Amino acid sequence: MNYRHVIIDNFLSADEITSLSYNHKIMVESDTGDLTIYHQDKVSQSIIDKISKAIGKVDVRKAHVYNLTQPYRLHCDSGFDNNSFYTVIVPLDKKPQGGLFVMDQWADYAYSLDNYYKQNHQPVLSFEQQKEKINQFDENQSLPDTIDFEHIKNKRGFTIKEYIGYKYNQAIMIPSKYFHCSQNVKNFTFKKSLAIFTKEDKYRHD
Numbered sequence: 333m334n335y336r337h338v339i340i341d342n343f344l345s346a347d348e349i350t351s352l353s354y355n356h357k358i359m360v361e362s363d364t365g366d367l368t369i370y371h372q373d374k375v376s377q378s379i380i381d382k383i384s385k386a387i388g389k390v391d392v393r394k395a396h397v398y399n400l401t402q403p404y405r406l407h408c409d410s411g412f413d414n415n416s417f418y419t420v421i422v423p424l425d426k427k428p429q430g431g432l433f434v435m436d437q438w439a440d441y442a443y444s445l446d447n448y449y450k451q452n453h454q455p456v457l458s459f460e461q462q463k464e465k466i467n468q469f470d471e472n473q474s475l476p477d478t479i480d481f482e483h484i485k486n487k488r489g490f491t492i493k494e495y496i497g498y499k500y501n502q503a504i505m506i507p508s509k510y511f512h513c514s515q516n517v518k519n520f521t522f523k524k525s526l527a528i529f530t531k532e533d534k535y536r537h538d
Contacts, residue, residue, distance in 0.1 A: 343503035403514035416508035428498035430515035
């Protein structure tokens with residue numbers, strides 16, 4: 333599968349940042365630090381246009397601003413109907429901590445490898461299921477045993493494709509099918525970002 337990422341600095345205008353909604357709040361519980369999600373009922377057309385200009389014409393599947401107190405673990409955002417295209421992450425912290433690791437491995441559906449969040453939209457795969465359902469999974473390989481991945485319980489099977497450091501208001505666009513995780517850093521405290529999950533526009537013409 334072809335992989336291409338896009339990075340855009342100063343992605344959101346001041347008006348677009350102000351337009352983000354904090355009305356629809358969802359709490360996702362975890363024994364190690366809850367996740368707060370603010371669902372965005374609507375994404376401004378100006379934001380969609382900037383994404384479409386970068387990666388091709390898209391629709392938005394869903395979008396939210398999230399606050400978390402622990403680095404996000406390995407998962408992919410493929411979606412249940414295999415219609416996901418790109419995941420767009422825009423850090424909203426003035427001095428964001430860490431960055432994003434993208435793996436060589438990918439899957440056609442949304443999976444997680446850890447049940448630390450109490451949720452049901454990303455099924456948690458056992459090790460045997462990982463070998464079966466994840467493309468390029470190699471049980472003879474493993475992520476490095478460093479502070480970057482201290483939050484990852486089982487590092488087997490995955491290899492790093494690339495690392496992208498977080499910058500305030502810099503849009504990171506990656507294909508949703510690829511597994512990715514936040515970087516763990518010493519004294520990690522907080523992360524706030526806008527996440528937009530896209531699908532290709534059914535009327536798209538290249």
